[in-house]
Amino acid sequence: MRPILKRLDAIYQARAVPPGSARYWSWLFASADSRPPLLGIFALGAEWQALMDPATESAVAHLKLAWWQEEIRRLIAGSAVHPICAYLASLPHAAAAEFTPLLAAVDAAALHVGGVPLERGADLEPLAQALWGEPLALASRLAGEKSDMTGLRHCTGALAAAECLSRAMRDYRRQARVGRVPFAVDELMAAGVENADLMADPPPPHLRDYLDRLRERTAAYFDTAAQALPRAQRAAQRHLLVLAALGREQLRRPAPPGRRRLRDMLLAWRTARRAFR
Numbered sequence: 464m465r466p467i468l469k470r471l472d473a474i475y476q477a478r479a480v481p482p483g484s485a486r487y488w489s490w491l492f493a494s495a496d497s498r499p500p501l502l503g504i505f506a507l508g509a510e511w512q513a514l515m516d517p518a519t520e521s522a523v524a525h526l527k528l529a530w531w532q533e534e535i536r537r538l539i540a541g542s543a544v545h546p547i548c549a550y551l552a553s554l555p556h557a558a559a560a561e562f563t564p565l566l567a568a569v570d571a572a573a574l575h576v577g578g579v580p581l582e583r584g585a586d587l588e589p590l591a592q593a594l595w596g597e598p599l600a601l602a603s604r605l606a607g608e609k610s611d612m613t614g615l616r617h618c619t620g621a622l623a624a625a626e627c628l629s630r631a632m633r634d635y636r637r638q639a640r641v642g643r644v645p646f647a648v649d650e651l652m653a654a655g656v657e658n659a660d661l662m663a664d665p666p667p668p669h670l671r672d673y674l675d676r677l678r679e680r681t682a683a684y685f686d687t688a689a690q691a692l693p694r695a696q697r698a699a700q701r702h703l704l705v706l707a708a709l710g711r712e713q714l715r716r717p718a719p720p721g722r723r724r725l726r727d728m729l730l731a732w733r734t735a736r737r738a739f740r
Contacts, residue, residue, distance in 0.1 A: 580647075582648050698738050
C-alpha cells in the first residue's frame, strides 16, 4: 500500500506549478513516485525565483535569502520549520537524501540578487548546476532513483543551463535597469555590447546578433538534456524530458501562455508517452 503523503499548502503549490506553465506539465505528466518530490523542489525554486526577480527590493531579497540559508540548514539537521521544507522532509525517501545541494542553490540566488556578474561564459554551467540542476537531481533521488546518476546529472545540468539562459534573454532589460549584468561579461565585451544597449528597445543590431547566438546555445542545451538520459531511466524521469521539449518549443515558437496552452499540453503528453514506451 502506498503511504499517505503530507500535502503541500495550496498557496505554495499554485506558485510551484502555475497552470499552463512548463513546470505544471512536467509535474502533471511525471511518474507517480516523482510527482511529490518534484512539487516540493519546484515550490522552493518558485520562492527563490521571486526573490531574484528585479521587482523585489534588493535588501528584502537578501534578508529573506539569508533566512532561507538558515532554513536549509535546519532541513539538513532534521528540524525544518517552513511548510515547503517540512513537506520535503516528510517524503518517504527523505531520510536517505542529501539536502546539502540546496545550500548551494540559495547561495547562487544570493549572488544573483547581489548583482555579482558572471565573469565568463564558461562559468554558466557550474552556476546553473548549483542553482537549478542539483535541486532537480535531488527531486529524482527523493523519488527513490538509485541507478547511475551520471546521465541524470548531465540531463539536469543541461536543463539548468538552458533555463538560466532562457530567463536571462526574457528579462535582460529589467535586470539591466536595476544595475545587474544579465549575461557573461566576457561575451558582452566580445560582442561590443554596452550597458545602454541592454536597456535599449528595440535592441541594436550587435545585441540582436548576440541574442541569436545565445538562442542557438540554449537550444543545444535543451537538445542535450533530451538525449542525456539512458533508455532505462527515461520513463521514470520523463518529467525532465517534458521540460526539455517544452523549453525547446517555446524557444523556437514563442507565444503568450494563453495561446500555447493546448499546444504545450499535447507536446508534453506525446513526450511523456514516448518516454514511457
